[in-house]
Structures are given as C-alpha cells and as structure tokens.
Amino acid sequence: MRNSAGGNMAAGAGARPGLTLAAVAVAQFMVSLDLSVVNLGLPQIAAGLGFGAVGLTWVIHAYALAFGGLLLLGGKAADRYGRKRVLLLGLGLFGLASFAGGFAQEPGHLVAARAAQGVGAAALAPAALALLIAAFPAGRARVRAFGVWSAMNAAGGALGVLIGGVLTEYAGWRWVMFVNVPMAAGALALAWRGVAAGPPPSRGGRPDVLGAVLATAGMTLLVFGVVRTDQHAWTSPVTLTTLAVAAALLAAFVQVERTTRREPLVRLGLFANRSVAGANASILLVGAAMASAFYFMSLYLQQVLDTEPALTGLMFLPFALGVVAGSVLAVKLGYRLAPRTLLVFGGLLTAAGFAWFGLISADGAFTTDVLGPSIVASVGFGLCLGPVVSAGSAGVASHEAGTASALLNSSRQIGASLGLAALGTVAHNRTGPAVTPETLNDGYALGLTLSAALLVAAALVALTIPRPAPPQADQAERVGDRRKDVPA
Structure with missing residues (x-):
C-alpha cells in the first residue's frame, strides 16, 4: 500500500461523498444561475431604481468582474485555509449579498450587492470543485460526479434565463436576487453536514x-x-x-x-502540464462563445421576434435540457473515451449548432430558427463540461486542486467577459446606425457565426491535451495478458 493511501483515508474521515456532491452541485448551479438570471429583468431594474443606460450594464459587470478577478485568490485561499471553511464562508457571503440586493433602493446598492455576490462566488466555486475532485479521485464514481457537476453547471446558466424571465414578469425583479437565498442556505447545510473537515491546511510559506x-x-x-x-x-x-x-x-x-x-499564488509550473494548459485554453474559448451566444439569442428573441420575457426564458428550456442530456451522455462515453476525444467532438457539435444559429432571419420563428440549433449546440456543450474539468485537474497534486479548479473557473469567466465584449462590438458595428429588426438580425447572426468559429478553435486546442495514462492496475493486467501469450 502506498504511503499516500493512509493520508487520503484520514483526509476523508467523516466524509459523505453523496452529500458533498449535492452541496457542490447546488453551489455550482447557483453560481452559474447568477451569470444570466438578471438579464431579462434589466428593463424593470432600470425603471425601478433609476439606472441610466450606461450604469445598467454594471448590474452584470460588477458580478463578472469580482468573480473573474478574484478566482485565483479564492482557489489559493481554499488550498491554504481549508476548502470546507472557504466554501462555507463563500456561501454565507453569497446568500447575504443576494438578500441585501433584493432590498436595494438605489443603483449603487444593487451594484455593490452584485459585486459582493462575485466575491462570494470567487471563494466558493474553486473550493467546491476542489472538494469534488478530492471526494471522487478516480474511476467510474469520478466520471459520474463530474457528469452531475457539469449538468448543474450548464443547467444553471441555461435555466437562469428562464427563471429570470418568469420571476421578472410574475413576481418582480427583486426575486432574481432573493431566489439565491434558499439555495445558498441549502448548500450551506449540506456542506456543513456532508463535507469532511480534511487534514489541517499547510501553512508552511508566507502568502504572496x-x-x-x-x-x-x-x-x-x-x-x-x-x-x-x-x-x-x-x-x-x-x-x-x-x-x-x-x-x-x-x-x-x-x-x-x-x-x-x-508561496506563489499560482505555481507557473502547472502550465507545463499539457493537460492543464490545454483544458484552460479550451474552456476560455468555449466560455467566450457560450456567453456571446446566450446574449445574442436572448436579444434576437426579444428585439427581432418581439417575444415577452417569460416566453423568451421558456424558449431556452430545450437548450437547458439538451445540456443535461449531453452531460449524461458524457458520463456514459467517459468510461471508454478520453476527455480530449469528448472535448473535440463536443466542441465541433456545438460549433455546428451555432453555425446553424447564424442562419437566423428577421422574419424567422422559434420552431424554424431556434429549436433545432438549440438541441444540437446544447448536447455538444454538455459533452464538454465534465471532460474539461477532468483534463484540467489531471496530474495535479492534491494540495493544488483548489488552484487548478480556480484556473478553470477563471479561464471560463474571463473568456466569457472578453468574448462577449469583443463579439458584441463586432455585432454592433454590423448593425450600424439604422436600428431595425433586419439590421439587428444581421448583427446577431454575425456574432453567432463568430461564436461557432471560436468553438472550432476550442476543439483544435483540445487536440493538444494528451491521453491519460492507463491506471497501474490496467497496466499490470495487460502485462500479465502478454505473458500468457508468450509460449512456454
């Protein structure tokens, strides 16, 4: 028995992997939900609090900036001070910020609450993913756990549009903030009971x-x-x-x-790991494409097809279900295929769906212009999420799991912010000064086509990820089989 086995057993004493998975899944759903849940409520938020056109964008950017900018620090804090402790603190801050944001009376109150949500998310997201990696270190259970995580991650982003539209239209915009409070409380209770405290964190070096x-x-x-x-x-x-x-x-x-x-914030030697480098480059491009596509399709449905907020959110439901289906399929295929194979195939399938989206027309309809490409793109996206986490943590020492998970989250969030800004500018330039359904459609179609190109690039980058080495038990079995085949 290896010496590390005893350490792993000690670290997992008292752990309940099922509750750990449930806590991580709820936390990730909540974090992903808040990337999109406010989008359809922005007009009511502007009217209710008196936002100007420029200031309103900070309802989204305050969360994205705090989340993306502090993720590396959150991952390092999780490794240094204990993942369970940082997860609980992050969940508590996220819940309190959401509660305060729901009672905002001025624009500055809501922007501050959204920034505080981002700080909480930057703490809890890498801690949660590192706990999942530790609770399910290898084998079929790891594949299933990543499948659940990826499904909840994607469903949060996709259902955020639906939930935001329904809440805004029937309950008021404040509920897009209040909805996080019970989720944060539930995840906190699950983590408190089901996540092991783990070994005492290392405090050997001074923080950088x-x-x-x-x-x-x-x-x-x-x-x-x-x-x-x-x-x-x-x-x-x-x-x-x-x-x-x-x-x-x-x-x-x-x-x-x-x-x-x-002690460095992130050990640069991590990027010498081809699997870590390739996974981060790939998820950065995927994040850029997905955030842009959600933005363009939401505006296409509302501004070009003149769809109400709640119905617009409902039209994203097939996408959410397709991502869940793709994540389940990734679990089944993950037993036989390498993560990079699923990343390449999933990226190309999503690119095909977005290229189909690029054919939208000003006189289109949901059934002809949205439903088909939603199914194709969502299944492909679901195929990518679990494998990219597996690839991004392959070969990473346990004490750097929080840093590795923070890198993945940071790459996706930074990619989303940069991609949306860049492709949004391109689409705006294509629209031109004459804003009509036809010109808006042309801009959104170009943005969706460029999103497809980004996904093709992500699939090509995934080819650089090495195939994982077979487990030692499999290697020994193969050696034994070869010896049997040798004549006596």
Missing part, C-alpha cells in the same frame, strides 16, 4: 500578497477595459491605456510568481 494584488488588479482591469468598449472604441485612448496597464500588471504578476520567495 503582492502576486494576489497584481493578478486580481490585472484581470479586473483587463475585463473592465474590454467591457467598456461599448462606450469607448477599441482604438480610443481610454481603451488602449486601460488594456496597456492591465497587460503591464499581468506581466508583473508573472515576474513576481517566478521570483517570489513566498
């Missing part, structure tokens, strides 16, 4: 505070610069200066991580 500040500031400023291109052109002094400062901060972060005598 400077690296944390540089990484957080650099990523936040990068996202800020890109999302502001709806106000300032890409070539404007404001945008160029912001992006230059962000690049300088990130370059300084890399230098600090290479030379610091403290």
Whole structure:
C-alpha cells in the first residue's frame, strides 16, 4: 500500500461523498444561475431604481468582474485555509449579498450587492470543485460526479434565463436576487453536514500578497477595459491605456510568481502540464462563445421576434435540457473515451449548432430558427463540461486542486467577459446606425457565426491535451495478458 493511501483515508474521515456532491452541485448551479438570471429583468431594474443606460450594464459587470478577478485568490485561499471553511464562508457571503440586493433602493446598492455576490462566488466555486475532485479521485464514481457537476453547471446558466424571465414578469425583479437565498442556505447545510473537515491546511510559506494584488488588479482591469468598449472604441485612448496597464500588471504578476520567495499564488509550473494548459485554453474559448451566444439569442428573441420575457426564458428550456442530456451522455462515453476525444467532438457539435444559429432571419420563428440549433449546440456543450474539468485537474497534486479548479473557473469567466465584449462590438458595428429588426438580425447572426468559429478553435486546442495514462492496475493486467501469450 502506498504511503499516500493512509493520508487520503484520514483526509476523508467523516466524509459523505453523496452529500458533498449535492452541496457542490447546488453551489455550482447557483453560481452559474447568477451569470444570466438578471438579464431579462434589466428593463424593470432600470425603471425601478433609476439606472441610466450606461450604469445598467454594471448590474452584470460588477458580478463578472469580482468573480473573474478574484478566482485565483479564492482557489489559493481554499488550498491554504481549508476548502470546507472557504466554501462555507463563500456561501454565507453569497446568500447575504443576494438578500441585501433584493432590498436595494438605489443603483449603487444593487451594484455593490452584485459585486459582493462575485466575491462570494470567487471563494466558493474553486473550493467546491476542489472538494469534488478530492471526494471522487478516480474511476467510474469520478466520471459520474463530474457528469452531475457539469449538468448543474450548464443547467444553471441555461435555466437562469428562464427563471429570470418568469420571476421578472410574475413576481418582480427583486426575486432574481432573493431566489439565491434558499439555495445558498441549502448548500450551506449540506456542506456543513456532508463535507469532511480534511487534514489541517499547510501553512508552511508566507502568502504572496503582492502576486494576489497584481493578478486580481490585472484581470479586473483587463475585463473592465474590454467591457467598456461599448462606450469607448477599441482604438480610443481610454481603451488602449486601460488594456496597456492591465497587460503591464499581468506581466508583473508573472515576474513576481517566478521570483517570489513566498508561496506563489499560482505555481507557473502547472502550465507545463499539457493537460492543464490545454483544458484552460479550451474552456476560455468555449466560455467566450457560450456567453456571446446566450446574449445574442436572448436579444434576437426579444428585439427581432418581439417575444415577452417569460416566453423568451421558456424558449431556452430545450437548450437547458439538451445540456443535461449531453452531460449524461458524457458520463456514459467517459468510461471508454478520453476527455480530449469528448472535448473535440463536443466542441465541433456545438460549433455546428451555432453555425446553424447564424442562419437566423428577421422574419424567422422559434420552431424554424431556434429549436433545432438549440438541441444540437446544447448536447455538444454538455459533452464538454465534465471532460474539461477532468483534463484540467489531471496530474495535479492534491494540495493544488483548489488552484487548478480556480484556473478553470477563471479561464471560463474571463473568456466569457472578453468574448462577449469583443463579439458584441463586432455585432454592433454590423448593425450600424439604422436600428431595425433586419439590421439587428444581421448583427446577431454575425456574432453567432463568430461564436461557432471560436468553438472550432476550442476543439483544435483540445487536440493538444494528451491521453491519460492507463491506471497501474490496467497496466499490470495487460502485462500479465502478454505473458500468457508468450509460449512456454
């Protein structure tokens, strides 16, 4: 028996993997839900709190900036101070921020609450995923667990549009904030009872505070610069200066991580792992494509086809169900196929669905322009989610699981913010000054076609991920079979 086995058993003492999976699934659903649940309520939020056209965008960006900018710090905190502790703190902050946001009386109140939600999500998301990796280290149980996680992750994003539309139309926009409170409380109770405390976290090195500040500031400023291109052109002094400062901060972060005598925020050697590097590059492109496609299709249904918010949300239901189906299929195929195979096939299938979306027309309809491509794209997306987590954590030491999971979450969130800003600018330029259903349709169609191109690129990147080595037991069995075949 290996020495590490005893450590693993000790670490898992008192653990209840089923409850751990349930807590992680609810937490991930909630985090993904809040990336999209407010979208259909923005007009009512603007009217209720007096937002201006520019200020309203910060209801979305405040969450995305805090979430994406602080994920690496959250992953490091989970590894250093204990994953269960950081998960519980993150869930508590998320629930309290959601409760406060529901009672917002001014624009600043809601923006602050959304930012606090992002801070809580940045803490709980990497801690939750690291706990899942530790609870299901290998085998069929790991494949099933990642399948459940990926289904809840995708369903949260897809159902967020439906839930947001229904709540906005029938209960009021404040319920898009209040809806998180019972979910946060439920996940907190499950985690409190079902997640083992784990071994005492290592406190050997001093934290790299400077690296944390540089990484957080650099990523936040990068996202800020890109999302502001709806106000300032890409070539404007404001945008160029912001992006230059962000690049300088990130370059300084890399230098600090290479030379610091403290415990680095992220060990750069992780990127020497081809599986980790490939998975992060792939999920960045997938995140960019998916966030953009959700945005364009939501606007197409409401602004071009003139669909009400609740019905628009209902039209996303086939996509949500397709993602769940794809995630279940990924579990069954994951027993026989390597993660990179599923990533390539899923990426190309999703790209085909988005290319089909690119054929939308101003006089189209849900059944002819939306339903078919929704099914194709959603099944492909569901095939990708579990395998990318498996690939992104392959070969990573247990004490860096939180960092690896934070990298995946950060790559997806940063990709979503950058992709939406970039493709949104391209679509806006195609629309031109004459805003009609026809010109809007042309802009959204171009954005969806470019989303398909991003997914093709993600599939190509997935080809760089190495195939996992067979388990030692399988290798020994194969050696034994070969010996049997050798004549005596």
